[in-house]
Amino acid sequence: MNRILLIAINIITGIVAITMSVVSYAMSGIGEGSTNNIAYLGWILVWAMGLALQFKQRTRIVGLFITFAPIAFFSYVFIVASMM
Numbered sequence: 001m002n003r004i005l006l007i008a009i010n011i012i013t014g015i016v017a018i019t020m021s022v023v024s025y026a027m028s029g030i031g032e033g034s035t036n037n038i039a040y041l042g043w044i045l046v047w048a049m050g051l052a053l054q055f056k057q058r059t060r061i062v063g064l065f066i067t068f069a070p071i072a073f074f075s076y077v078f079i080v081a082s083m084m
Contacts (some may be wrong), residue, residue: 010051010067017047017070024074043070 021043027035047070053063 006054009064010054014047014051014072015083016074018044020074021070024077043073046070 003009021040023037024040028034029034042068047067050063050066053059053066055063
């Protein structure tokens with residue numbers, strides 16, 4: 001895979017994963033008597049693990065799939081929420 005394309009993919013997925021994780025964490029405590037759910041911030045760690053796996057040639061493909069996991073999760077959540 002082209003090195004510039006790989007860097008661009010990582011930057012875009014990183015910005016989206018971090019932004020959506022922070023927004024989800026902030027929005028999870030809006031209801032009365034509810035507290036913020038820290039589990040949403042775990043998606044940042046999943047993205048970082050995928051990024052770390054991409055540094056080795058042997059684990060680059062697995063790292064790419066793991067890097068897209070937060071994007072897939074938040075896309076699924078938004079699609080389900082829009083159908084309600």
